[in-house]
Amino acid sequence: MARGIGAHLNGGYKVIVNKSTVPIGSGDWVRMIVLDGIAERRKALVGAGGPTVEEPIQADFDVVSNPEFLREGSAVYDTFNPDRIVLGSNSDRAIQLMKDLYAPLVDRSFAEDTNLPPVPVVVTDLSSAEMVKYASNAFLATKISFINEVANICDRVGADVTQVAMGIGLDSRIGKKFLQAGIGWGGSCFPKDVLALLHTAEDYGYEADLLKATVSVNQHQRLVALEKLQQELKILKGKTIGLLGLTFKPDTDDMRDAPSLTLIEQLNRLGAKVKAYDPIVSQSGLRHGLTGVIVESDAAHLADGCDALVLVTDWAQFQDLDYAALAQRMHSPILIDGRNVLDRETLIRAGFQYVGIGH
């Protein structure tokens, strides 16, 4: 792609913007490849009787790193309501051009709340902008792994992680977001970005111990629901377990590195029958990567004959299910709330034995 850009660059000044999450140093690498493309074009032109080798090539350009922070399922909202805009380049000219381009977003022209102060623009060098992207996602993943670790300690000492999260989240230095304990993070971005940062650190001779712990806590966290099922049901062989949700987070059909996949694999290994209902996956017919699980068309059919349900994805729809009716259809009405989103008292009134994470 960059070589192709180089081969076609002509006319006036151009800015090449890198928005993807790319390994640190990619901006300079893109620059090098674009220059290679330009050199190839020069060679071709010289061969075809064009400009002589000595003539300068009309290709005046800069590379800018402009990482995006869009969440899957909220990309349009996030585009118009950014927390910040990061621009990485060593060229003042390129930065000014990017600032002009972003002016309407900075002024919140399309924002939900147009009275907010302008969006901060953070100007950095190329590598720092690339690092901002990795560090943001790694920090968020670490924050989730942190509260999950606290939840596991809460489980053992009899504290309630939801109350603890409220207590620590109101500290403005910590903040309330991303402190919902559960069965861990997944998706296409957090796993990939945390590992990429870890490997970059290794490439440069640094052991990123905290990032390693972030990943290993997350791997263990996916098994917490399994441990709770074993505590409640003892032997899982021959038991039927129903999963509420399959996608890695709500409002998406994405199952990449979803905690549900780990659960399905482990439940299969232990000889349990696994069923699942997911508001999107059940309707869409998407079954890619799904083996060892019966996908049901609704929550009622999911509950039929189950020994336990596990809430895996915090879909808003799961708040409104008729849990009393679901309990009636189950073999034993046990619910493991893998996202701590259901109301314990309501579930108990509906006839369930309710088990949360870190409660």
Ligand SMILES: NC(=O)c1ccc[n+]([C@@H]2O[C@H](COP(=O)([O-])OP(=O)(O)OC[C@H]3O[C@@H](n4cnc5c(N)ncnc54)[C@H](O)[C@@H]3O)[C@@H](O)[C@H]2O)c1
């Ligand atoms: N989605 C994309 O295509 C894409 C592309 C490039 C970069 N990114 C970046 O990746 C980041 C992650 O995007 P995403 O789409 O994976 O979604 P996200 O930030 O909504 O969710 C990521 C993970 O965090 C968990 N999570 C969300 N809120 C939580 C909370 N309050 N407590 C505990 N866990 C919580 C989710 O379950 C999910 O596993 C974005 O912020 C963006 O910077 C995303």
